[in-house]
Amino acid sequence: xxVGIISWGSYIPRFRIKVxxxxxxxxxxxxxxxxxxxxxxxxLPGIDEDTITIxxxxxxxxxxNIDSKKIGAIYIGSESHPYAVKPTSTVVGEAIELGNNYxxxxxxxxxxxxxxxxxxxxxxxxxxxxxxxxxxxADTAQSKPGDPLEYTAAAGGAVFVIGKEDVVAVINETVxxxxxxxDFWRREKEEYPSHGGAFTGQPxxxxxxxxxxxxxxxxxxxxxxxxxxxxxxxxxxxxxxxVAKILGFNEQQISPGLxxxxxxxxxxxxxxxxxxxxxxxxxxxxxxLVTSYGSGAGSDSFDITVTDKILFNQKRTKKVLDLIKxxxxxxxxxxxxxxx
Amino acid sequence: xxxxxxxxxxxxxxxxxxxxDLTSLSxxxxxxxxxxxxxxxxxxxVLYGGTMSGGLFxxxxxxxxxxxxxxxxxxxxxxxxEAACASGGLALRQAYIDIASGMHDIAVVGxxxxxxxxxxxxxxxALATAADTVNESNFGATFPGLxxxxxxxxxxxxxxxxxxxxxxxxxxxxxxxxxxNAQFHKKISIQDVMxxxxxxxxLKLLDASPITDGAAAIVLxxxxxxKKLSDTPVWIKGSGHATDTIxxxxxxxxxxxxxxxxxxxxxxxxxxxxxxxxxxxxxxxCFTIAELLAIEDLGFVKKGKSxxxxxxxxxxxxxxxxxxxxxxxxxxxxxxxxxxxxxxxEAVLQLRGDAGKRSTNSENALTHNVGxxxxxxVVHIFER
Amino acid sequence: MAxxxxxxxxxxxxxxxxxxxxxxxxxxxxxxxVCKNCGCTRMQDYKFEGKGKIVTYTIIRTSMSDxxxxxxxxxxxxxxxxxxxxxxKEGPMxxxxxxxxxxxxxxxxxxxxxxxxxxxxxxxxxVIQYGYKFKIDK
Numbered sequence: 001x002x003v004g005i006i007s008w009g010s011y012i013p014r015f016r017i018k019v020x021x022x023x024x025x026x027x028x029x030x031x032x033x034x035x036x037x038x039x040x041x042x043x044l045p046g047i048d049e050d051t052i053t054i055x056x057x058x059x060x061x062x063x064x065n066i067d068s069k070k071i072g073a074i075y076i077g078s079e080s081h082p083y084a085v086k087p088t089s090t091v092v093g094e095a096i097e098l099g100n101n102y103x104x105x106x107x108x109x110x111x112x113x114x115x116x117x118x119x120x121x122x123x124x125x126x127x128x129x130x131x132x133x134x135x136x137x138a139d140t141a142q143s144k145p146g147d148p149l150e151y152t153a154a155a156g157g158a159v160f161v162i163g164k165e166d167v168v169a170v171i172n173e174t175v176x177x178x179x180x181x182x183d184f185w186r187r188e189k190e191e192y193p194s195h196g197g198a199f200t201g202q203p204x205x206x207x208x209x210x211x212x213x214x215x216x217x218x219x220x221x222x223x224x225x226x227x228x229x230x231x232x233x234x235x236x237x238x239x240x241x242x243v244a245k246i247l248g249f250n251e252q253q254i255s256p257g258l259x260x261x262x263x264x265x266x267x268x269x270x271x272x273x274x275x276x277x278x279x280x281x282x283x284x285x286x287x288x289l290v291t292s293y294g295s296g297a298g299s300d301s302f303d304i305t306v307t308d309k310i311l312f313n314q315k316r317t318k319k320v321l322d323l324i325k326x327x328x329x330x331x332x333x334x335x336x337x338x339x340x
Numbered sequence: 341x342x343x344x345x346x347x348x349x350x351x352x353x354x355x356x357x358x359x360x361d362l363t364s365l366s367x368x369x370x371x372x373x374x375x376x377x378x379x380x381x382x383x384x385x386v387l388y389g390g391t392m393s394g395g396l397f398x399x400x401x402x403x404x405x406x407x408x409x410x411x412x413x414x415x416x417x418x419x420x421x422e423a424a425c426a427s428g429g430l431a432l433r434q435a436y437i438d439i440a441s442g443m444h445d446i447a448v449v450g451x452x453x454x455x456x457x458x459x460x461x462x463x464x465x466a467l468a469t470a471a472d473t474v475n476e477s478n479f480g481a482t483f484p485g486l487x488x489x490x491x492x493x494x495x496x497x498x499x500x501x502x503x504x505x506x507x508x509x510x511x512x513x514x515x516x517x518x519x520x521n522a523q524f525h526k527k528i529s530i531q532d533v534m535x536x537x538x539x540x541x542x543l544k545l546l547d548a549s550p551i552t553d554g555a556a557a558i559v560l561x562x563x564x565x566x567k568k569l570s571d572t573p574v575w576i577k578g579s580g581h582a583t584d585t586i587x588x589x590x591x592x593x594x595x596x597x598x599x600x601x602x603x604x605x606x607x608x609x610x611x612x613x614x615x616x617x618x619x620x621x622x623x624x625x626c627f628t629i630a631e632l633l634a635i636e637d638l639g640f641v642k643k644g645k646s647x648x649x650x651x652x653x654x655x656x657x658x659x660x661x662x663x664x665x666x667x668x669x670x671x672x673x674x675x676x677x678x679x680x681x682x683x684x685x686e687a688v689l690q691l692r693g694d695a696g697k698r699s700t701n702s703e704n705a706l707t708h709n710v711g712x713x714x715x716x717x718v719v720h721i722f723e724r
Numbered sequence: 725m726a727x728x729x730x731x732x733x734x735x736x737x738x739x740x741x742x743x744x745x746x747x748x749x750x751x752x753x754x755x756x757x758v759c760k761n762c763g764c765t766r767m768q769d770y771k772f773e774g775k776g777k778i779v780t781y782t783i784i785r786t787s788m789s790d791x792x793x794x795x796x797x798x799x800x801x802x803x804x805x806x807x808x809x810x811x812x813k814e815g816p817m818x819x820x821x822x823x824x825x826x827x828x829x830x831x832x833x834x835x836x837x838x839x840x841x842x843x844x845x846x847x848x849x850x851v852i853q854y855g856y857k858f859k860i861d862k
Contacts, residue, residue, distance in 0.1 A: 014824045046823060047802045048841040052854065056840040082852055091854065095738045095840060328824065337802060474733065475754050476819045478725065478843060479855070480784065485807050488782035496780070496832050540807075541783040589809045589817040594780065 003126050004170040004304065006163035007313055009061025010276045011054050011138075012156040012263055012323040013045045017335045019151050025332040026146055033151055038237020042154040042264025044330070045140045047338045049155070051078045052088050054138040054269075056095040058159040061317050062134065063096050066161060071096075072130030074104040075120055077113020077137045078157075078268045079186070079193075081106055092136070110184060111233055111265075112294030113137055114158070114272040119174055119300060121162035132163040137268035142339065144192040152236055154264030158272035158320075168310040169279060169288070173220045173303040177212035184295035195295075201239075204297050209233065209243050212299035213291045220303040224248040228286040231257035231274040233293035235265045249289075256281060257290075262324050277320035284308035341440040345566035345573035346722070348377025348559035349685045354673030355523040357553040362391075362398055362454040363410040365555035369678075370411040370450055377559035378569055381411070384559075385444040387418040390431030390451040391677035394420075396466035398454050407450065424470035425626060427451060428556070428680025429709025429718035433581050435560050436720075445562045451681035452555035463551055467676075470712035472587040484548055484627065486588050486713040488540035491629035493594055495542065497644065500632065502542050504647030506533035508628040509546050509670050511656050516667025518697040523552055523673030547628040552673035556681040558688070574688045577704070578613065578721035580606030586715040599717035600637040600708065607706070607719040608639075615639030618661065618721070619702035620690060622683035624710040625668040634708055635663060638719070662700040665690065680709035680718065687722040725844070730853050735769075737855035740838065742816065744770035753816040772812050774838030775861065779817060781808035781830050806830055810858055821857045835861040 018041045020030035034040060045054070055076050063071075074089040081088050089104035107113040107120075114137020121133035138157025143149040162171075183204035186193035196204075209232060217223060224230070230249040232240040237260055244254045257274035266273055271292035278288055288304040330338070350372025352365050366389070374381060387408045394400040404420040421431040428451030435447040455463055468477035471486060494500045510530055516522035528546060536545040566573040582602035585591055592598065608614060615638060623638065625631035632646035640661050641649040649655065655663035666672050666686040669679055687705035689695045704723045710716065725733075735741040742753030747764040753772055758765055785804045806822040808830075822836060836858040843855040 046841070048823065048843070048857065050842060050852075052852075053840050053842060056854075060840070094734055095854075097739055328826075474725070474729070478853075479819055479857075480805060480807050480821050481819050482784060482786070484786065485782055485784050488784075489780045489807070489809055492782055493780035493832070538783075538785045540785060543782075587819070589819045594809065 001126070001164055002167050002170045003122060003162065003164045004167040005160050005279070006132065006165070006167055007062050007064070007066050007161045007317070008158060008276050008279055009058040009317055010158045010273055010320045010323055011057035011061070012043050012273070013049055013054070014326055014328050015044045015046060015330050015338065016041045016327045017044055017330055017332065021332050022150055037151055038241070039152060039261050039264060041262065042152060043156055043266070044335055044338055045155040050082045050140050051080050051138045051157070052082050052091050054140070054155065054157040055088055055092050055136050055159065058136055058138065058157050059092050059096050059134065062159040062161050064316050066132070068096055068098065070131045071098055071134050071161065072102050073121065073124055073133040074102060075107050075117040075135045077107035077109065077117050077135070078139050079108065079110055079113070080139045080141060109298060110294035110296050111267045111270055112292040112298055112300055113268045115290070115292040115300040118160060118162065118302070119176070122171060122174065125162050125164055131165070132161055134159060134161050136160070137272040139267035139269050141265065141267045142192055145336070147192070149193070152260070152265040154266045156263060156266035156273055157269035158276040160272070166309050168307055168313050170305045170307060171302055172305055173216060174300060175212060175216040175219055176298060176300045177208050177215060178298035179208070181297035183297055200295070204295060205235070205239055205293050206243060208297050208299035209291050209293050210246060212301040213247055213289065216289070216301035216303055222303065226287055227253060227289045229257055229278045229282065229288045230254050231271060231278060231288070231290040233271050233291065234258060234260035234274065237261050259320065259324065273320055279310065280314060280319040280321065282306045282310060284310060342442060343563040343575060344436050344439045344560055345563070345570070345575045346558050346684065346688050347561045347566050347570040347573055348373045348375070348379070349688050350376055351521055351556035351682055351685055352554050353521050354552050354554035354675060356456050356551070358456065360553060362394070362400070362452060363406065365454060365553060366407050366450055366452045367410050369452070369555035369557040370448055373448060373557035373559050379446065379559065381413055383446055384413045384416060384448050386416055386435070386438060386447045387413055388421055388431040388435040388438070388447060388449050389418065390421045390427035390680060391453055392422060392424055392427050393466055393469070396469065398457055413448070423716040424711035425624070425676050426680060426709045426711035426716040426718050427677040429683070429707065429720070430581065430680065430716065432680060432684055432720065433579050433718050436576055436579050439560055439562050445565045447560045448557055449560060449681055450555060450557040451678035453675035453677045454553050455551050455675060456553055476587050482540065484540045484543050487627040487629050488543045489588060490594060490633065491542050494629060494632065497595065498647070500647035502534065503530055504651045505542065505547055505628040505632065506530045507651045508625060508631045509533050511650070512625065512664050512668040512670040515657060515665050515698055516671035519667050519672060522667045522671055523550060524671045543627055543629070549626045549669040549674040552675040554673060554675035554678045556678045556685055558681060558684055572692045574691045575723050576720060577723045578607035578611030580604055580719040582606070583716050584714050586712060588713045591714070595633065596643070597633060597637050597710065597714035597717060599714055600634065600710065600719070603717040603719040604638050607721050611721040613704070613721060617704070618706050619704050620662040620665060620700045621706040621708060622664055622666060622668070622686050623708040625664060625670050626674060628670070630710065631663065631668065638706065638708060657698055657700055665695065665698045665700050680707070683707040683709060684720065684722070691722060691724045725853060727851055730851060737843070737853070738840065740772040740774055740856060742770050742772055743767040751814050751816055753812065753818055772814055774856070776810040776812040776836055778822070778830070778832055778834045778836060779809045779811050780832060781806055781822065783827060808858070810836055823857050823859055825860050829860055837861040
């Protein structure tokens with residue numbers, strides 16, 4: 001039985017702020033920041049948007065032209081669920097008129113909550129427990145003014161429906177690499193996250209992404225050159241490029257899924273939106289590798305093959321590239337107002 | 341139906357009256373009206389009190405019991421009437437029906453609102469309950485917002501200009517200069533209105549009536565009692581009342597308050613008069629656009645032409661049909677429940693010849709009181 | 725709004741589910757139990773697509789902030805915001821905000837379509853109300 005993605009949907013808020021406007025507010029050198037992080041602007045939510053509204057908009061795109069009443073589960077992953085208790089997933093369920101016959105829960109694992117959701121949905125469908133399951137990753141990331149995270153913390157999300165009929169992208173294999181690594185965290189009642197600075201590099205991001213990817217390729221018996229696309233979690237423009245090089249992937253493979261330069265780090269939405277952007281353009285038969293990363297820490301890696309059913313889906317959903325282009329710039333004061 | 345007349349009037353000054361509470365305002369107006377009528381407290385048989393919300397403004401309901409108590413009317417039947425901003429006008433109508441039907445012979449009608457004990461946000465929220473809170477206010481429709489939606493469309497459809505809207509405020513402020521009870525005694529110009537802070541495009545601060553405390557009361561009597569007690573009874577010749585959808589978006593025509601059209605029709609029919617026979621009118625100008633819509637819906641000018649009509653001076657004192665010689669809600673003030681009754685008081689003063697410098701030399705007068713964005717409308721016609 | 729009230733409005737607020745009169749085919753949003761047209765009381769659920777046109781609009785500029793924490797409610801809207809009466813494709817009109825657009829993009833007659841946004845937050849510890857707003861349909 002072939003199980004995989006049967007449809008997807010994306011949403012990025014319209015507002016953008018340029019890195020140089022944030023740099024000016026902090027009294028920093030804009031060019032220096034842009035070069036260090038390799039990002040030029042990021043997205044931010046409207047004052048009336050949050051992880052729930054983003055998930056709903058993405059989910060509404062994802063259920064176009066599928067029999068959404070067959071969805072048996074909803075799992076939305078985020079670091080910025082509007083409620084600590086009361087799930088995002090049920091609001092999404094109500095907003096897509098799913099009725100009452102489904103299970104749901106919210107997920108949290110820093111930036112990889114969404115991909116963990118994909119694995120859960122795979123299990124539910126593969127085991128025969130249900131025909132379809134919906135998962136998403138979305139965030140309206142918060143950052144303290146003056147903290148380097150301010151340049152990258154962004155807003156956006158993507159939703160995937162996993163199923164076994166009319167599969168547009170078969171998930172051949174998935175492998176994870178997980179450990180207890182305190183690189184980036186936020187305590188229950190704290191407003192902003194804290195992080196270990198340079199510790200977030202080698203022992204955290206690189207260790208998990210590299211191991212997960214290598215283990216996946218071993219299991220799938222593949223090598224980097226077998227893949228048409230490679231998507232890595234993208235906290236900034238430097239990390240994914242560097243890890244791609246280390247693993248043996250080239251600029252052509254990672255470019256279509258590398259969105260951080262234009263929209264920033266959408267946290268739980270990051271790898272998910274990267275994958276969505278690739279699915280928007282992938283051709284039947286092409287092969288995709290995705291490795292997410294969530295602080296705390298873990299990486300989920302996937303080996304995906306696109307089927308010819310993808311062409312129909314590509315016509316009906318809003319493309320990530322169009323969402324990126326549909327933008328309104330705001331200045332720093334409006335940015336603060338919207339994100340407070 | 342018996343004939344009914346106004347035989348006494350009394351009102352407080354309108355304004356931000358920090359030292360006064362609701363009962364002291366009501367008592368001043370009520371007692372003055374009773375004195376003006378030349379009767380004693382114990383002659384009053386029934387009280388009709390109009391106020392939009394004792395609950396939201398001063399956390400007090402059961403005003404039906406409280407008001408006659410404090411006014412010195414013992415054990416009488418007393419009714420609190422509510423129709424948002426038309427509470428006063430509707431209280432007047434209910435009292436009129438009471439006496440006309442023969443139930444009672446002498447009634448006091450009061451209208452009162454004490455708005456300023458709570459903060460601006462709470463006031464705005466209270467006023468928003470005159471609209472559909474679940475389907476309008478909840479989505480961001482403030483009161484000025486709803487009237488602004490009407491103004492925007494009137495400007496789009498009939499080419500009404502912001503200056504024409506402003507001319508309503510300018511006229512009413514000018515009229516109020518000669519009204520000692522008015523909240524504002526300040527002359528303003530078109531430019532002043534245009535320069536004032538924008539509230540909801542195209543309406544600006546000076547397009548809007550203010551937040552006001554105040555009370556107004558009148559004494560109504562049956563024909564027999566009126567002729568016995570008063571040398572200057574002012575008769576209610578016509579009374580009309582109608583409702584329309586509470587939400588603006590449910591209306592058949594966003595630019596016609598069909599409640600006004602219907603209420604006016606009833607009043608004209610009963611009084612055997614037509615719009616062209618009316619000498620003056622006190623209309624509900626909660627916003628400048630409201631006065632423009634009112635004079636159209638009351639039949640004084642064709643739909644769409646009210647802007648030009650006002651700009652060219654036809655509605656000033658001395659003009660073809662003076663509108664709001666008292667200063668209107670805009671300059672006299674708008675203590676919500678009191679306004680409908682205060683309009684009747686202006687009609688009576690004018691018809692008695694006691695309006696001083698703002699006299700319009702009228703033989704009849706029409707009053708027009710609206711609730712919300714047009715959900716209720718009450719129209720009365722008075723004659724000497 | 726009170727919690728039960730918010731919950732009752734969810735089908736209307738999230739999915740524009742109004743009513744259809746089986747007798748005279750009149751459509752209503754928000755829902756009504758009695759047909760305004762013919763008085764029928766057997767109304768059926770009807771989902772509106774969420775597309776429409778601007779009938780009239782205004783830009784609200786006065787603050788709806790609650791600095792003295794009088795009511796402890798945060799309108800999920802920043803002044804200035806655009807408010808409009810929108811005529812849905814299927815006929816009924818409703819009142820809603822138009823979001824994510826500049827003043828010059830607003831015009832009577834322009835096409836709009838629904839989006840899902842926060843409407844109101846009942847303070848930092850209260851329930852969040854979600855519902856419909858509209859954006860310009862390019």
